[in-house]
Amino acid sequence: MSEPIAVEPVVEAARLDAADPLAPLRARFVLDDAVYLDGNSLGALPAAVPDRLAEVVRREWGELRIRSWTEAGWWTAPERIGDRIAPLVGAAPGQIVVGDSTSVNVFKALVAAIRLAGEERDEVLVDATTFPTDGYLAASAARMTGRTLRPLPPEAIAAEAGPRTAAALVNHVDYRTGRLNDLPGITAALHAAGALAVWDLCHSAGALPVGLDEHGVDLAVGCTYKYLNGGPGSPAYLYINRAVQGGFDSPLPGWNGHREPFGMRPEFAPAEGALRGRVGTPDILSMLALEAALEVWDGVGIEAVRAKSLALTDFFLRRVAAEVPAGLVESLTPAAHAERGSQVALRCADAGKVMAELIARGVIGDFREPDVLRFGFTPLYTSFTDAYTAARTLGAVLAP
Ligand SMILES: Cc1ncc(COP(=O)(O)O)c(C=O)c1O
Ligand SMILES: Nc1ccccc1C(=O)C[C@H](N)C(=O)O
Numbered sequence: 001m002s003e004p005i006a007v008e009p010v011v012e013a014a015r016l017d018a019a020d021p022l023a024p025l026r027a028r029f030v031l032d033d034a035v036y037l038d039g040n041s042l043g044a045l046p047a048a049v050p051d052r053l054a055e056v057v058r059r060e061w062g063e064l065r066i067r068s069w070t071e072a073g074w075w076t077a078p079e080r081i082g083d084r085i086a087p088l089v090g091a092a093p094g095q096i097v098v099g100d101s102t103s104v105n106v107f108k109a110l111v112a113a114i115r116l117a118g119e120e121r122d123e124v125l126v127d128a129t130t131f132p133t134d135g136y137l138a139a140s141a142a143r144m145t146g147r148t149l150r151p152l153p154p155e156a157i158a159a160e161a162g163p164r165t166a167a168a169l170v171n172h173v174d175y176r177t178g179r180l181n182d183l184p185g186i187t188a189a190l191h192a193a194g195a196l197a198v199w200d201l202c203h204s205a206g207a208l209p210v211g212l213d214e215h216g217v218d219l220a221v222g223c224t225y226k227y228l229n230g231g232p233g234s235p236a237y238l239y240i241n242r243a244v245q246g247g248f249d250s251p252l253p254g255w256n257g258h259r260e261p262f263g264m265r266p267e268f269a270p271a272e273g274a275l276r277g278r279v280g281t282p283d284i285l286s287m288l289a290l291e292a293a294l295e296v297w298d299g300v301g302i303e304a305v306r307a308k309s310l311a312l313t314d315f316f317l318r319r320v321a322a323e324v325p326a327g328l329v330e331s332l333t334p335a336a337h338a339e340r341g342s343q344v345a346l347r348c349a350d351a352g353k354v355m356a357e358l359i360a361r362g363v364i365g366d367f368r369e370p371d372v373l374r375f376g377f378t379p380l381y382t383s384f385t386d387a388y389t390a391a392r393t394l395g396a397v398l399a400p
Contacts, residue, residue, distance in 0.1 A: 009319060009388055016315065016384035022308050026381045028296045029229075035363045035386045035393075040175075040203060040343050040376030043229030043293075052292035056285065077287050078235075078256075078278055084294050085228065085237055088302055089201060089220070090211040095239055097277045098224070098287060102202060102236040103133045104252070105221035108277060109238060110141045110169050111251035113196040113219055116244055117166035121195065123148045125157055125168035131175040134200055138169050144251075154181045158189030165195040167218075172210065173203035173341030176368050178333040180204070180341045184215045191216065196244070202226060207342035207379070208306045218244050227342070227378055230290035238277040245273050254279035296380060308379035309342040316344055316375065316387040323395030332372065343376045346394075354397055363393045 007015075017023055030045040060068040069075045082096030089096075100108075114124060126138040128151035135151065142149035152160055157168050168190055173180050187197040196218040204210055206227025212220055220239040224230035240248050250270070255261050256278035259269040270276035317331060329346040348354055348371060355367040365375040375390060 009322070010385070013315070013384040013388035016311070020308060020384070022300070022304060022379055023383065025296065025300065026383065029381045031381060033362065035389050037363065037365045037375040037377065037382065037386065037390055039229070039378030039382070040207075040226050040374065041366055042232060043206075043226055043378060044381055045231070046229050046293040046296045048295050049231065049289050049292045053285065053289050056288045074282070074284050074288075077284065077291065078282050079275060081287060081291050081294070082237055082274065084291065085205070085224070088210075088228070088297065089205050089222070089239065090209060091213050091239055092242070095212075095242055095245075095274050096237050097240075097274050098237045098290070099235050099256075099278055099282050100238075101233075102200070102221055102223045103137060104279070105236050105238045105277075106134050106137045106169065106198075106200065107141060108250055108252055108279075109198045109219040109221050109240075110138060110167060111145060112240075112248050113167035113198050114141065114145045114147060115249045115251075116218075116247045117194075117196055121164055121166035122146075123150055123164045124166055125149075125161065125195075126151050127154045127157070127168075127170045127181075128152055129154065129174055129176070130169070130171055130200070131202070134169055134171070141251075154179075154186070158182075158186050161190050161193035161195050163194065165190070165193055167196040167198055169198045169200065171200045171203065173207075173343075175203055176332070176345060176372055176374075178203075178341045178343040178345050178374075180208070180334075180339050183210065183217070187215050187217055203341055203343070206302075206305070207309055209302050212239055212241070216243075217241060219248075224290050224293075226376075228290070229293045229296065229378075229380075231286065231293065234286050234290045234293075235283055238274070240274045240277055242273075245276070248276055250276060250279075252279045256280055256282070300380070305379045309377055310337050310340065312377040312379065312382055312384065312387050313340060313342065313344050315384055316377070316391055319388055319391030320344075320346065320394060323391045325395075325399045328398045329373070329394075342379070343374055346373045346375070347371050348373050348398070354394075357397045358390075358393060361393050361397070363390045365390070 060072040081098045199220040201222035332345040
């Protein structure tokens, strides 16, 4: 029997790219020769955005002016764009509004969840490994509402939720390690305890299926500037499950969330449905840039995105193992597909300096304290050749 012929890794990468059904989508983005693995911080620019934004400024702002609130659909943009995001996170229409930052939406969602849970539930759980803003806001929400905050590792939340628990705020994918938390299981356990589930989807939306409706998530928030490519500071979104919309009592009841915003009434009366999650005047330029950015999803299914994401991170992990001498890096990202988001986090000595050197050589990832190299894989535009080049460059930096 003849030995199997070992395929050169660069050839393997090229073959994987040639067989990739999503490969043509890269042309929908503005990219250069750099290997861009930072879409989990700031997604690349979709090619349709600059012209659309110029049109919004020149025609809608410059010429139509105030008429654009109605004639150009500005006023209804938060719910219209929410409905555009909905299929990507497994939500039926009418449950998502776009606006404000993720931080502000975390506050709205968590306080509303505490209010929905009722007075007798006096503790709030929060993912102890969370991106800091969620932890800060959860502490303030708990303090304001007179509840006790209990930070827990996400894998402990299901078992610890009990009759005192009002709600838990959990990240779907951990920003540092790339671990994918068990959204269906944790949500079901919270519900069994009579508590509400609030999920932060920043690092999962646009990278993998979320299934908000299917799993009965109560409330969720996420940013749009990572895997949804909405641009720097693009508005975040708030999902309010239809089942809890009637009881959603916003801690930020601004006039945009009023049943009759132009009624100019002294008393607040919430709008029907997810609209009550709106606060003030939407940030139209960012919002319409996001709307144009979402066109890259036309005809793209999130299942195909997930399949490519896993193939990319598998291939990258394999190439890192081959290119980097043993012991120099340690993957913090779970090997099991069921526990992996769309990034690879490698612990490494002098990670800050190593990332600076990678960037100098055209491989853009990021460094997170204290010792983590983070590589984000955006299936819409990252190629297997990018993954190959990144691993090879890392090998060259660490073992010159
Ligand atoms: C999990 C998570 N939540 C929240 C944020 C940020 O919130 P904001 O969009 O308000 O800056 C980030 C990243 O910036 C994040 O990774
Ligand atoms: N919004 C930003 C603005 C500037 C620099 C980074 C960010 C990030 O989004 C960081 C990201 N949330 C992270 O997971 O580290």
